[in-house]
Amino acid sequence: MLAQDNKLLLIGQVTNLSKIPIRTIRYYESLGLIKSSKRTEGGFRQFSLDVLTRLAFIKRAQNFGLSLEEIGDILQVYDQGQVPCGEIQEKLEQKLLEIDRQIDQLLTLRSEIQGLLSGWKNTAHRQEHTICPNMQNAR
Known part of the structure; x- marks a missing residue:
């Protein structure tokens, strides 16, 4: 019928299959990470099935930082x-x-934090030019 007969997917179908939001797919396309194959007469993006492989790779690579x-x-x-x-x-x-x-x-x-906390002393009175003597006087 629609894009499925030509082995092309509409962006909503790509989102459903990849679990990646439409906005992210558009962003990836703007960066050149993925490409739509063509557009429908109404201007909707159509993608080949290999976009799913690319999106899965992108997601996996991001998981590795x-x-x-x-x-x-x-x-x-x-x-x-x-x-x-x-x-x-x-x-x-x-x-x-x-x-x-x-x-x-x-x-x-x-x-450094452990060392600072090990010598921590609660101070009740305020000192001039000092917000917290524990931090500011520690070396």
Whole structure:
């Protein structure tokens, strides 16, 4: 009947199958991550079935912390007919290094907070030019 006969999906059908909101699909299209195949006479976007594979990949890559820009780079390699596994591996290795740096920063912060709290003294009186002496006088 409609788009199904031509193996094309309307944007609402893509949303139902992918569980990705229409607004997000339009945004991905504006970034060039996905492309509509054509439009109906009424101007509605139509997508080929492979859009579902791309959307699933985008969602999975985001779950691993990749940015939409990074995902776009990967999809460009794919669109050129190459398998982008090497690019994905490189980006994930960079992501691991970034996560390790964040963990180190958080552990340092945790240690500093623990040290501050271990010497915490509740002060009832207000001191001039000091909001909280526990924080401001700690070193």
